[in-house]
Amino acid sequence: xxxxxxEHVILGQEEATKMVEITVDGKKLMAKEGEPILAALLAExxxxxxxxxxxxxxxxxxxxxGQCTDCAMVVNGKPNVRTCITPVEQxxxxxxQYGVGEGGGEK
Numbered sequence: 001x002x003x004x005x006x007e008h009v010i011l012g013q014e015e016a017t018k019m020v021e022i023t024v025d026g027k028k029l030m031a032k033e034g035e036p037i038l039a040a041l042l043a044e045x046x047x048x049x050x051x052x053x054x055x056x057x058x059x060x061x062x063x064x065x066g067q068c069t070d071c072a073m074v075v076n077g078k079p080n081v082r083t084c085i086t087p088v089e090q091x092x093x094x095x096x097q098y099g100v101g102e103g104g105g106e107k
Contacts, residue, residue: 017032033089033090071084073096
């Protein structure tokens, strides 16, 4: 189920945008080129981005402006990428982050 807002009372209608393919935890998805990764994930009802180091608790959208680290994921092999401010690009490989990321506690 796509959770995208197609029409908004203030923002108006959704503009036509180039769609690109990304891979999220091994699953191929279509996303709008240039939109924040987090927006593409939320549109696909993906709400967990990472799990904490000590308690293994799930985290997702919190501030939405790159100030916290709750949306951090592994993007193209790089851990701790803030997905709320990182734009989608064709072919991105995105993974849920476990702990501090790849090589440092990832499941």
